[in-house]
Amino acid sequence: MVFDPVHQEDETRVKFLGYNTFFYKWVTYVLAGCLAGLAGTLSALNYGYVNPNFMDTHRNVDVVFAVLIGGAGNLYGPSSAAWFTW
Numbered sequence: 001m002v003f004d005p006v007h008q009e010d011e012t013r014v015k016f017l018g019y020n021t022f023f024y025k026w027v028t029y030v031l032a033g034c035l036a037g038l039a040g041t042l043s044a045l046n047y048g049y050v051n052p053n054f055m056d057t058h059r060n061v062d063v064v065f066a067v068l069i070g071g072a073g074n075l076y077g078p079s080s081a082a083w084f085t086w
Helices: 003-007 011-016 021-047 057-070 076-085
Strands: none
Touching: 011 021, 057 076
16 A cells, blocks of 8 residues: 555655655545545434534543454454454
8 A cells, every 4th residue: 555654653764665755645634534524424414413422432432442342453353342342
């Protein structure tokens, strides 16, 4: 995958290999924002209203626990931990 070299910690090395790291960081940031917006939209459509108190501390702690239990290095661990803690 193209994002794999950018995922590593040595940005100077990735730049030396010829990858445009700014572009890949930007694309990743935009995709994360789009997914967060989609999640918020689906949540609002599911519950029928939008309220700032809806995302309380309990929901935020659930996300942190899912990442801690599943591990932050991949997608499958936090996803399975989210189903486990839900």
